[in-house]
Each structure stands twice: as C-alpha cells, then as structure tokens.
Amino acid sequence: MNKITPVAEAFDLSNYINSQESKSFLRFLTCGSVDDGKSTLIGRLLYDTKLIFEDQLAALEKDSRKHGTVSDDIDLALLVDGLEAEREQGITIDVAYRFFSTEKRKFIVADTPGHEQYTRNMATGASTADLAILLVDARNGLLTQTRRHAFIASLLGVRHVVLAVNKIDLVDYDQTRFDEIKADFESFSSGFDFDSCEVIPLSARFGDNVTTSSDKLSWFTGPTLLEHLENVELGHEHSEAAFRFPVQWVNRPNLDFRGYSGTVRGGSVNVGDEVVVAQSGKTSRVEKIVTMDGDQVRADDGQSVTLTLTDEIDISRGDVLAPVHSRPDVSDQFAAHLIWMSENAMLPGRPYLLKCGTKTVGASVTEIKHKVDVNTFDHHAAKELSLNEIAFCNLALSEVIAFDPYEANRDTGSFILIDRMTNETVAAGLIWFGLRRATNVHRQALDVNKKARGGLKGQKPAVLWFTGLSGSGKSTIANAVEQKLLSLGRHTYLLDGDNIRHGLNKDLGFTDADRVENIRRVAETSKLFVDAGLITLVSFISPFKAERQLARDLLENDEFYEIFVDTSLEDCEARDPKGLYAKARKGEITNFTGIDSAYEAPEAPELHLKTQGRTVESLADEIVDRLLADGFIGSDNTWVI
Amino acid sequence: MGIDSQSHLRRLENESIHIIREVAAEFDNPVMLYSIGKDSAVMLHLALKAFYPSKPPFPLLHVDTTWKFKEMISFRDHTVEKYGLDLIVHTNEEGVKNNINPFDHGSSNYTHIMKTEALKEALTKYKFDAAFGGARRDEEKSRAKERVFSFRSASHGWDPKNQRPELWSLYNGRIAKGESIRAFPLSNWTELDIWQYILAEGIDIVPLYFSAKRPVVERDGTLLMLDDDRFRLEPGEKVEHRDVRFRTLGCYPLTGAVESTADTLEDIVSEMLIARTSERSGRLIDHDSSGSMEKKKREGYF
Numbered sequence: 001m002n003k004i005t006p007v008a009e010a011f012d013l014s015n016y017i018n019s020q021e022s023k024s025f026l027r028f029l030t031c032g033s034v035d036d037g038k039s040t041l042i043g044r045l046l047y048d049t050k051l052i053f054e055d056q057l058a059a060l061e062k063d064s065r066k067h068g069t070v071s072d073d074i075d076l077a078l079l080v081d082g083l084e085a086e087r088e089q090g091i092t093i094d095v096a097y098r099f100f101s102t103e104k105r106k107f108i109v110a111d112t113p114g115h116e117q118y119t120r121n122m123a124t125g126a127s128t129a130d131l132a133i134l135l136v137d138a139r140n141g142l143l144t145q146t147r148r149h150a151f152i153a154s155l156l157g158v159r160h161v162v163l164a165v166n167k168i169d170l171v172d173y174d175q176t177r178f179d180e181i182k183a184d185f186e187s188f189s190s191g192f193d194f195d196s197c198e199v200i201p202l203s204a205r206f207g208d209n210v211t212t213s214s215d216k217l218s219w220f221t222g223p224t225l226l227e228h229l230e231n232v233e234l235g236h237e238h239s240e241a242a243f244r245f246p247v248q249w250v251n252r253p254n255l256d257f258r259g260y261s262g263t264v265r266g267g268s269v270n271v272g273d274e275v276v277v278a279q280s281g282k283t284s285r286v287e288k289i290v291t292m293d294g295d296q297v298r299a300d301d302g303q304s305v306t307l308t309l310t311d312e313i314d315i316s317r318g319d320v321l322a323p324v325h326s327r328p329d330v331s332d333q334f335a336a337h338l339i340w341m342s343e344n345a346m347l348p349g350r351p352y353l354l355k356c357g358t359k360t361v362g363a364s365v366t367e368i369k370h371k372v373d374v375n376t377f378d379h380h381a382a383k384e385l386s387l388n389e390i391a392f393c394n395l396a397l398s399e400v401i402a403f404d405p406y407e408a409n410r411d412t413g414s415f416i417l418i419d420r421m422t423n424e425t426v427a428a429g430l431i432w433f434g435l436r437r438a439t440n441v442h443r444q445a446l447d448v449n450k451k452a453r454g455g456l457k458g459q460k461p462a463v464l465w466f467t468g469l470s471g472s473g474k475s476t477i478a479n480a481v482e483q484k485l486l487s488l489g490r491h492t493y494l495l496d497g498d499n500i501r502h503g504l505n506k507d508l509g510f511t512d513a514d515r516v517e518n519i520r521r522v523a524e525t526s527k528l529f530v531d532a533g534l535i536t537l538v539s540f541i542s543p544f545k546a547e548r549q550l551a552r553d554l555l556e557n558d559e560f561y562e563i564f565v566d567t568s569l570e571d572c573e574a575r576d577p578k579g580l581y582a583k584a585r586k587g588e589i590t591n592f593t594g595i596d597s598a599y600e601a602p603e604a605p606e607l608h609l610k611t612q613g614r615t616v617e618s619l620a621d622e623i624v625d626r627l628l629a630d631g632f633i634g635s636d637n638t639w640v641i
Numbered sequence: 642m643g644i645d646s647q648s649h650l651r652r653l654e655n656e657s658i659h660i661i662r663e664v665a666a667e668f669d670n671p672v673m674l675y676s677i678g679k680d681s682a683v684m685l686h687l688a689l690k691a692f693y694p695s696k697p698p699f700p701l702l703h704v705d706t707t708w709k710f711k712e713m714i715s716f717r718d719h720t721v722e723k724y725g726l727d728l729i730v731h732t733n734e735e736g737v738k739n740n741i742n743p744f745d746h747g748s749s750n751y752t753h754i755m756k757t758e759a760l761k762e763a764l765t766k767y768k769f770d771a772a773f774g775g776a777r778r779d780e781e782k783s784r785a786k787e788r789v790f791s792f793r794s795a796s797h798g799w800d801p802k803n804q805r806p807e808l809w810s811l812y813n814g815r816i817a818k819g820e821s822i823r824a825f826p827l828s829n830w831t832e833l834d835i836w837q838y839i840l841a842e843g844i845d846i847v848p849l850y851f852s853a854k855r856p857v858v859e860r861d862g863t864l865l866m867l868d869d870d871r872f873r874l875e876p877g878e879k880v881e882h883r884d885v886r887f888r889t890l891g892c893y894p895l896t897g898a899v900e901s902t903a904d905t906l907e908d909i910v911s912e913m914l915i916a917r918t919s920e921r922s923g924r925l926i927d928h929d930s931s932g933s934m935e936k937k938k939r940e941g942y943f
Contacts, residue, residue, distance in 0.1 A: 025649045096785040127808035248662045253695035263659045292693035304658035423815035425805040
C-alpha cells in the first residue's frame with residue numbers, strides 16, 4: 001500500500017524532504033469514453049493513495065446521494081468531475097488535472113474525455129504527457145475509439161501506453177476474455193512506435209489491481225496499475241537533443257546589463273559555448289548564465305535562466321539561440337500535422353497567427369496534402385478542415401522562424417494557430433520538415449521600385465477595396481471613381497469580382513474555401529498592381545473580415561482603403577440588378593451572401609458609404625476628395641508626397 | 642537546504658518562471674494579485690527570480706477588505722519595502738461607506754462586495770490586461786480544469802465552456818480591447834509543494850502561519866481569532882487563549898484557525914503530512930454548497 005507515512009515520534013523531516021526531492025515525476029493522461037469508468041479509476045487512485053481529505057470525503061458522500069450513479073457506496077467519479085454542468089449531465093467535458101504522489105513518484109494526471117468530439121481535449125492532455133492509459137470496458141473490448149486514442153497519443157509523441165481493461169468484475173474476472181482483448185491490442189499496437197505497451201486487468205469500482213493486487217485476479221502475473229506507473233522507465237526527453245533557447249524577454253535593468261531570459265528547450269549550454277541566433281545567423285559566446293541564486297556554469301534542458309553574451313548583437317523576443325554546429329531549421333514554409341480545434345472550419349489561404357516557442361507570426365495553410373481518418377488512419381483529400389479533424393498540410397509564414405521537427409523536439413517542433421479576429425486557439429500543429437531553406441532563396445531586391453513607378457505617374461499608389469452586398473453599388477461607384485481619376489490624369493486599374501471570376505479565378509466556386517482563395521488571389525494581384533504604381537480599385541463582395549484583413553496585411557500601412565458600400569439587404573434585394581436575389585430565394589443559387597452565407601460588415605473601414613438617398617456622383621466625389629486630402633493624388637499634376 | 646536541479650520542485654519553479662515571463666512579454670499592463678498568503682509569497686518569490694537582475698515589470702495589487710489580520714498588513718508593507726516593489730492597495734469605498742462587514746451581511750454577500758466587486762473595480766480602474774493569481778489546480782474540484790491563461794470577458798466573467806485549449810508550454814495571450822486574462826503560474830503546484838518550496842528557499846511568510854497563543858472563540862466548530870475589537874461575541878461565547886495557527890489567511894472573521902503547536906516551518910510541513918482536512922475548509926466561504934467556488938468564479942472571484 002502507498003500510504004502517506006504518519007509522523008512518528010522520531011520523524012526525520014530532512015530525510016523525508018530528501019526522499020521527496022529524489023522522487024521522479026510522471027505526467028500521464030487517461031482516455032476512454034463516458035462509460036468506461038475513467039473518472040472512477042482516477043477517483044480510485046486518489047482514494048487509495050490517501051489523497052482525499054476528510055472534508056472532501058464528507059462532501060463526496062453528500063454528492064453521491066445527490067448525483068451518484070452507483071447505488072449504495074460512494075461514487076468515486078464525483079471526486080473528479082468538476083464543473084456543475086457536467087456533473088448534472090454525468091459526463092466529463094474538459095481536460096482536468098489531478099495530482100497525487102506515492103513514495104516513488106509524483107504524478108500529474110490529465111483527465112480527458114474520450115468521445116469523438118473531444119479529440120481536441122485529448123490532444124491537449126497528450127501534449128504534455130509521458131504516458132497514456134487507454135481505458136476499455138472488458139465487456140466491449142477494443143472499440144474504434146481505442147484505435148483513435150492510440151493514434152493521437154502516438155502522433156503527439158507519447159512514448160508509453162497502458163491498456164487498462166476495466167470492469168473485469170463484470171466478466172467474472174475471466175482470464176480468457178482478458179487474453180482475447182490483450183491479443184487484439186497487441187496486434188494493432190505493433191503498428192505504433194511506442195517504447196512500452198502494457199495490458200492490465202482491473203476493476204476501478206472495487207479496486208482490484210489498481211493499487212493492490214487482487215485474489216480474484218490471481219492468474220494475472222503482471223504489475224498492478226500503480227506499480228507500473230511507479231516503475232515505467234522514462235527516457236530523459238530532450239537531454240540528448242541539441243541546445244535550443246527561445247528568447248522570451250530581453251532583460252535590461254540598466255545600461256550595464258543586457259541579458260536574454262528564457263527556458264532551455266533541449267540539450268544544455270555552458271559558459272563559453274559559441275551560439276548562433278538562428279534567424280539572423282549572428283554568432284557570439286555565452287558570457288554568463290545568470291539566476292537569482294547565483295551565476296551557473298551550465299544550464300540544462302528545462303531550466304529557466306538568463307544568458308548574457310560576449311558580443312552586442314541584435315536579439316529580441318522570438319529569436320532562438322542554438323549551437324553553431326547544430327542549428328534548427330530556418331524557413332517560412334513547412335509541412336506539419338494540424339489538429340483543428342475550432343467550430344469554425346480551417347480554410348486554406350485564410351490568414352491566422354502562428355505561435356511557435358516565443359515567436360508569433362502570420363501564417364496560412366497553402367495546401368492540405370491529406371486529411372487523416374483517425375479511426376482507420378486512411379488518407380483523404382480535403383478542401384477544408386472541421387473541428388477535431390487532423391490533416392497533413394503545408395503552411396507559409398509571414399517571416400522566417402526557427403524550428404525543429406516535432407520528433408526531434410516537442411517544444412521547438414510544436415505550434416498553435418490563433419484566429420486573428422476571435423483570438424481563439426484554433427489548431428495545434430506538429431512540424432515535420434521545412435519546405436525550403438529560406439537562406440537559399442533570397443527575395444530579389446529590384447532597383448526600380450514602387451515609389452519610382454508611382455512618382456513617374458505623379459501619384460502614390462493605393463488600393464481602394466470596395467466591399468458590400470451583391471447589388472449594393474460597389475462596381476457602379478468604383479467605375480465612377482475610376483472615370484474621375486482618369487480625368488485627373490491618374491493611372492488606375494479596376495479589378496471587378498465578376499470579371500476576375502471569368503478569368504483568373506474561373507476554377508473557383510462559392511464555398512467558403514473557394515471564397516477565401518478568390519480573395520487571396522485578388523489581394524495578391526492588387527499588391528502587384530500597387531507595386532506597379534497604380535491606384536487599384538477592387539470591387540468584390542469580400543464577405544469575410546479575415547480575408548479583408550489579409551489584403552490589408554499584404555500592403556503597407558497607409559496604402560489600403562477599405563470602403564464599405566453600405567446598402568441594406570432589403571434595398572439590394574429590391575434593386576436586384578442581376579436577378580440573383582430572386583434566384584437565391586428560390587434556392588437556385590446556394591451560398592449567396594446575405595441569404596444563406598454571412599456578410600461580416602467592416603468595423604472600422606477607412607470610408608463608410610451609406611448609399612441610402614445619395615447619388616453615385618456624390619459618393620464617388622467623397623472618395624476622390626479623400627485621396628486628395630490624404631495626398632495620394634495632387635490637385636495639379638505634381639506628386640505631393 | 643539545496644534542491645537538486647532536476648527535482649520536481651525545480652521543474653515546477655522553471656515552469657512557473659516561464660509562465661510569468663510570457664505574461665510580462667505579451668501583455669501591455671499586467672498586475673500581480675498579492676493576497677499576502679503563502680501562495681502569494683511563493684508567486685512573488687518566483688517573479689523576483691524570473692526577472693532577476695531586473696525587478697518584476699509590474700505592480701502588486703492588494704484588494705484590502707479592511708478586515709484582514711493586522712499582521713498581514715504589516716507583513717505586506719515590509720515585503721514591498723524590502724524588495725522596492727510598486728504596490729497598489731484597493732478597497733471598495735462604496736462598501737466601506739455602507740459599512741459592509743462579515744457580521745451583518747453574511748460571508749457570501751460580504752465576500753462578493755468587498756472582494757469580488759472590489760477586484761473587478763480595481764482591474765477596470767487601472768485597465769490591467771493580465772492579472773496573476775496564486776490559485777492551484779489541486780485546491781478544489783472546479784479549479785482542476787482551470788487554464789494557466791484563463792480568459793475573461795470585458796465584464797470579467799469566466800465562461801467554463803469557452804476556454805482556450807493549452808498545449809505544450811504555448812499560451813495564447815491574444816485578447817481584444819477590454820478583455821483580460823488571469824494567469825495562474827502555480828497551477829501545477831500542490832499544497833505540499835508550496836510548503837516544501839518555502840522551506841527549501843527560506844521564503845518569509847506571515848507569522849500567523851506559526852503557532853502562538855492567540856485569543857480565539859469557538860463558533861460552529863470553527864476557531865475564530867479576535868484580531869481587533871470589531872469582533873462581535875455572541876451570547877455565551879467566551880474568549881480563550883489557545884495555541885493556534887492558520888493554514889490559510891484571509892479576512893479574520895472568516896478564517897478558521899487550527900489548534901497546533903507547530904511553530905517552525907519544519908513542524909508545519911510535518912503537520913501537513915498527517916493533515917486530514919483539506920486547506921480550503923478553513924475558508925468559510927466555500928461551505929455553502931459544493932459548486933460554490935465555480936459560481937464565484939463565474940462572477941469574477943479569483
């Protein structure tokens with residue numbers, strides 16, 4: 001038994017503390033479905049290791065009478081099902097972390113729900129786990145979800161798995177049944193590259209073989225679950241890896257001290273070691289390793305320290321320090337597995353933020369290579385990715401970052417994607433390889449530039465981005481603006497939604513994914529036209545904020561005019577110049593903006609044109625006046641900026 | 642007492658420092674909630690380590706209900722002076738004007754007005770976009786699912802169904818204007834870890850944690866200390882001087898003492914090891930119902 005040692009007469013605290021200190025540490029996750037008894041198993045581990053206090057036990061007895069699903073005795077699951085809502089539903093809906101320790105080890109348990117829609121939670125729990133317990137009901141044996149759990153554990157780099165065959169009491173502690181399940185599991189788990197795979201029979205409800213071996217399972221010669229958790233050998237994850245130090249914070253208390261604070265993510269570093277700033281290629285040597293407890297000569301994996309270097313080189317948050325002879329990949333494109341975690345689908349081309357280590361950059365998925373069926377592991381083609389789906393993708397970033405393959409380093413090989421509008425974490429990513437070495441591909445620096453081209457035309461190039469519902473008057477107004485600019489002797493080009501769809505974008509339809517790609521191409525095209533020195537008018541419904549933001553981000557700060565042509569849906573539908581609303585209402589056109597596809601109105605457009613009661617002429621004048629006022633075109637034929 | 646560089650305490654320390662630095666690096670205007678208790682003491686110690694040789698680049702905020710133990714306030718002022726830190730003390734003045742107190746208004750009402758509302762008021766007043774708290778996941782069931790970066794709406798509400806997944810050591814610090822996060826760098830510590838760390842690092846804590854003869858009355862099975870003459874005795878109650886100490890600190894009329902003779906850190910840790918009552922049971926506010934902590938959090942309590 002693993003009881004907390006009572007304080008004896010001659011309790012030796014320093015001995016005790018030392019024994020605590022030498023304890024190792026295991027983080028594991030439990031996965032299984034609602035009915036497999038997962039919460040009961042964790043409750044059992046806490047209960048049997050005496051981690052439940054008297055007042056908690058009293059609350060538990062009270063709760064068991066109120067919510068319990070077990071008839072007479074206390075319901076251990078209630079110990080761990082935290083939030084009120086799920087207690088009432090009788091399911092676990094989020095990752096919960098539990099703590100217990102024995103004489104040998106200290107444990108952190110990530111308790112993750114197992115049914116299909118919660119792949120997200122399991123991936124979260126697995127990202128920090130050394131070991132996964134896959135729980136099955138002895139009556140049911142392996143289920144589809146067991147395969148899914150094994151796959152996700154393996155994908156996230158969990159090295160050890162335990163198949164816990166629970167509710168063995170309900171099959172009368174039958175060895176034959178257990179052996180069947182074990183054989184099943186061994187045949188399919190051999191396809192994964194786990195360091196250890198243990199199959200253990202138990203009853204969480206009655207405590208058989210959880211922390212103590214059971215007479216009823218005398219035929220079983222293996223360890224109890226807890227014995228296995230206490231004894232499984234863990235390799236030191238990153239101690240063999242190359243030194244990596246993502247800079248978190250530049251430490252400048254005064255002019256005489258310039259340090260770089262961060263956590264060592266792999267390997268170790270010594271005073272005097274030569275290091276390189278991966279992104280810039282600048283090198284220096286470690287001068288000091290500073291901590292509040294005194295300078296160190298060496299810092300190991302996992303240590304949070306502050307480094308000073310012998311040279312003054314430019315380093316900021318997000319830079320990665322590494323050994324000169326063993327550098328991480330540096331690129332703005334890579335291939336990675338994405339686990340999609342948002343209710344809103346991932347659309348290739350849509351701009352997201354990517355956080356890898358301490359660096360956050362713009363990113364988008366350029367291609368979904370294939371989607372992975374988590375039940376059969378088959379690969380499928382896909383145009384978008386929904387909640388809890390996993391896909392292998394190519395990503396392109398707004399600037400180069402330093403990274404390693406996930407296999408080599410869980411910290412420098414992982415990232416999250418963040419939605420730019422809602423700020424939610426929408427995906428977890430595991431990097432496989434860089435797609436090209438950015439160091440080998442330099443952007444051509446051209447002598448004739450945008451400013452020169454614009455100067456020749458006596459104007460400062462810009463994009464006038466007209467957005468609004470179909471029939472709101474975008475193209476009509478854009479046309480009028482272009483005529484006025486032409487009469488002022490300006491050089492323009494109008495990119496019109498309908499016209500572009502006849503040519504450049506004729507391969508695209510009207511699904512969300514195609515709409516994103518449609519806008520991405522137009523945004524890139526308008527960027528080229530601006531570079532050519534033109535005042536570029538873009539007339540596209542462009543219903544999604546994220547894509548308008550993408551267009552804005554491609555251009556320089558003051559080059560982008562978002563012009564919201566604000567005509568109510570009723571007015572647009574009443575006008576219906578192309579008869580499209582009528583068709584959409586009849587269901588002859590689907591995904592029609594305003595009818596069965598959303599229009600996200602701009603929150604802070606540069607120009608907000610309320611068209612009600614105004615003439616095309618006055619609206620066009622308003623735009624031209626704004627360009628004059630902002631100095632994009634001179635009132636005479638000389639460039640004012 | 643030295644700590645092995647790969648021990649579990651060092652791992653916890655390294656993780657907490659990483660979290661504290663992430664917040665400082667990603668937010669414009671963070672603040673550290675300083676409740677003067679042992680968890681705050683550890684959190685502050687970690688913040689001092691995280692930025693050394695710089696000082697922590699954020700102020701401390703103490704929400705003073707005006708009913709804290711006197712020794713807490715003097716310890717607070719001493720600590721701030723010793724490390725040269727910025728301290729903001731905030732009190733709900735409206736509550737003080739209306740004489741909101743734990744005797745007349747019930748622990749739950751009183752806590753809501755003088756702690757929860759006061760905290761929201763302070764966060765709004767100073768426009769803090771991140772606030773460090775010393776909560777641990779092992780404290781209470783509803784805390785077990787708490788994120789390290791816990792997202793709050795512009796009205797400081799916590800929506801348990803709308804929390805961001807946290808993978809690896811990657812924390813998403815993006816928020817819109819007016820929104821904020823609570824950051825919990827001690828998420829993965831247990832109560833025992835806290836005490837062991839205090840012992841190993843020699844961190845100063847409020848003397849109330851150590852046993853001494855103190856004036857107490859027994860009320861509903863809880864020992865309450867008479868910290869000043871505002872304490873109202875009920876008929877038949879008599880003041881006794883007993884050897885007591887506190888396992889958790891808060892407002893003195895709401896904080897139960899335990900009988901103990903543990904007057905050194907070593908004794909406290911030894912006592913911890915045979916304790917059979919969890920820490921929060923000393924806080925009267927949690928007794929209402931088992932979902933009460935979750936309710937408070939939704940309202941904005943830490």
